[in-house]
Amino acid sequence: MDAPHPMIFGTRVRRVIGVAASLVIVAAAAWAVRDAMREYHYEDLRASMSTLPPLQILLCLLLSAGGYFALTGYDTLAGVYVRSHLGWTRTALTSFISYSVGHNVGFGNLAGSSIRYRLYSSWGVPAADIARIIVFCTTGFWIGFLSLAAIVFLIEPAAFPPVRFLPEMHDTRYLALVFAAPVLALLGWSAIRRTPLSIRGIELSLPTPDIVSAQIVCGIFDWGLAGSALYCVMPSTLAIGWAPFLACYLLSTVVGLISHVPGGLGILESMMLLLLAGKGATNAAILASVLVFRVCYYLVPLGAGSLLLLWHEAKRQRRTIGGVLAPAVQGIASIAPSWLAIGSFAGGVALLFAGAEPPINSRFRTLGALLPLPIIELAHFTASIAGTLLLLVAHSLQRRLDAALRFGSWALALGAISAILAAAHIELAAFLLVLLAALRLGRDSFYRKSALLNEPLTAPWVAAVLVASLTAVALGFVAFESVHYRKELWWEFALHAHAPRWMRASVGTSVVLLVFAVLRLLRAARVQPQLPAQADLDDARRVIATTSGTSGNLAMLRDKVLLFNQTRTAFLMYGVNGRSWVTMGDPVGPEEEWSDLLWSFQSLADDFDARCIFYEIGSRRIDLYLDLGMSLFKLGEEARVDLAAFALDGKEGSEFRRVRRNLERDGYRFRLMPQEEVARRLPELRQISDEWLEEKAAAEKGFSLGFFDEAYVSENPCAVVERADKLCAFANLWLGGTAEELTIDLMRYTRDSPNGLMDYLFTSLMLWGRDSNYKWFSLGMAPLAGLDEYAPGTLWAAAGRLVYRYGEHFYNFEGLRRYKNKFDPEWTPRYLACATAWQLPQALADVTVLVSGGIRKAISG
Secondary structure, eight states: OOOOOOOHHHHHHHHHHHHHHHHHHHHHHHHHHHHHTTTOOHHHHHHHHHTSOHHHHHHHHHHHHHHHHHHHHHHHHHHHHHTOOOOHHHHHHHHHHHHHHHTTOOOGGGTHHHHHHHHHHHTTOOHHHHHHHHHHHHHHHHHHHHHHHHHHHHHSTTOSOOOTTSOOOSOOHHHHHHHHHHHHHHHHHHHHOOSOEEETTEEEOOOOHHHHHHHHHHHHHHHHHHHHHHHTTSOTTOOOOHHHHHHHHHHHHHHHHHHTOGGGTTHHHHHHHHHTTTSSSOHHHHHHHHHHHHIIIIIHHHHHHHHHHHHHHHHHHTTTSOSSSHHHHHHHHHHHHHHHHHHHHHHHHHHHHHHTSOOOHHHHHHHHHHSOHHHHHHHHHHHHHHHHHHHHHHHHHHTTBHHHHHHHHHHHHHHHHHHHHHHOOHHHHHHHHHHHHHHHHTGGGOOBOOOGGGSOOOHHHHHHHHHHHHHHHHHHHHHTTTSOOOGGGGGOOOTTOHHHHHHHHHHHHHHHHHHHHHHHHHSOOOOOOOOOOHHHHHHHHHHHTTOSOSGGGGGGGSOSEEEEOTTSSOEEEEEEETTEEEEESSOBSOGGGHHHHHHHHHHHHHHTTOEEEEEEEOSTTHHHHHHTTOEEEEEEEEEEEEGGGOOSOTTTTHHHHHHHHHHHHTTEEEEEEOHHHHHHTHHHHHHHHHHHHHHHTOOOOOTTSOOOOHHHHTTSOEEEEEETTEEEEEEEEEEOTTSSEEEEEEEEEOTTOOTTHHHHHHHHHHHHHHHTTOOEEEEEEEETTTTTSSSTTOHHHHHHHHHHHHOTTTOOHHHHHHHHHTTOOEEEEEEEEESOGGGHHHHHHHHHHIIIIIHHHHHHO
């Protein structure tokens, strides 16, 4: 069979479009800043910042703190919504840390989900409730924006100031109605509709009117306090009221969010300059106020949130790790990849910005007296190169590459030394050295053996790198606006020739980016995935024999692609339907290898423009999937029987005893057929299987269930029921490699088999497993079961129930659940993970096709 061949060209086009859109916004922002600052010098900006009264800065800090306090209301209300009893202190801590990072980072997989999951799960909040909390908080954030915008535009009909090149809007009450409509609809629906709304079998419910109202109030305070924090540091000469200013802030912030630029860097500044032009304050003073606001509302909370997260991680680990420094080391290691990606990106931006501005005169005079000019020139150039390398390596740090650890360490060390030698940037060098120490302490988190050029770059990351580089260039144009350009500047070397030094560094940055882009284009193409060869199956058998679980045996069906780690000690299996690549279960093999496999799978899928879907994953390592930026949805429940407690005694086992006694009286016997005998008696087993399919008028399944294939059935022993040496029923047996678990896959019996025959086979096999010291008997998963207890009324639960209800033609969902319940199992949740909730309906449809046997057509087509 041929391997799947998704359209790689399509994903590249979409990425280019996404990057181009961000760059257009950033280019427009850079042009606006440069145009607005044409009449001012860099010293004017410094002077404006230095003249801000301390009282105004303190008020900005207090209002920023109030804004983050209002943000905790989202998580608090979400806790009420999911009926969590976590308490306000822990909820507020989680909220503050999540938002302090999320406001500074433009990448969703680094911001909210992973941090919320890590903190909430450490306090025992179920994964399903965490998913609902994340959706609730995101909704509240936008409800707040719509509510405040509607109020502002309603009370100030002309609040939206005229903007150059755009038609003037004299009355914004129409905008107020547009913004208010969805909020009022949501509030009205929650007040009128007491029961979930059913649309073609899909039930949709909302929080109570009290919770929605409180959510609106929190949102208004959140956005209002943030805008007020910026308003209070604006120049006193600014002739604009609070409400019109708030309209400018709301618009500027939303444009920054749309651009995907971390923290809306440069977008907020340019939009405020554009919207406040001609309002009585100089552009230098406005820009200085926005920069001060950035420090108060973005950077200070980010530092505080980082320390709080480190404190929390150290507190979690102090009981299990000895020594005074061990808790801190472990805490740093646990958050290293995402946090150091942010820090490295910030360090790279700082180095580029430092190279684009004149140094502090007092420090530079001392430096010039101590060092020769060639050393200063070389240090300035290498500082910009190191900054560019940090921008490029940040993405690979987040993806836990060991190569990123090495390159990042060298870039940080080079950047710290160059920052000192180029302009005596002591504070920046200290920051880079702290990052270097944290990177080395957390080195165990960077275990993925992959080349930097092999990792797919997402559009937001590419845009962020280009935005940072272009912003540094724009800053240089602003800083050296008074320097008249001439060709001789490129070759001018003098102690105070800062503009030529910046020009040469900018060229160096451009060359590094160009070389990186060329190497990416020339990298070897990804090998298209293939169905497993015999060598792959042999390696898979070795892995399965060392693991406690049994699900790895599905690899022997040969209908799924196998992806191994580099040492081939672990693998995951996946199938393809259209553009969806669906893994079957968690990776198989040592748990420490799982993360590397999952990242490799996502990278491979990204290169082929595929949607990553993780089907039937357990709850033990959900954090790995959240690190990938996935959203989780409960898919069903797995039934596992505790064999140590399983017995046929007592009232509960009376029915099983009766069936067992009657069948054995009639001559039926249970036994285990060894693998060698299975291979000899395949024709008999095939006859039973065909007869069973004909009787049930059913077709073979695939993907998550076995089908009768002679090579597959011969892989393992079979549990059989015989009568007078004639086979009556069989089930192929999966045995865990460490005697932890056993289960069966195919279950087939003859047309004339008596009632209760499969009960007899199951109970006999469980008794055999108990006597053989196995701990668990897995009855497998009941797909889409238990969704009524999981996030009731939510869209993904409703979609799952829809497939559960109407998918009986393809898969016996309800009957399977009822049958497994007879054995009084322990039900444990299984999940589906995909990128967003919008992908869920498509993901469920693709999984249904795969389970129904469509995987062979998908791979061959």
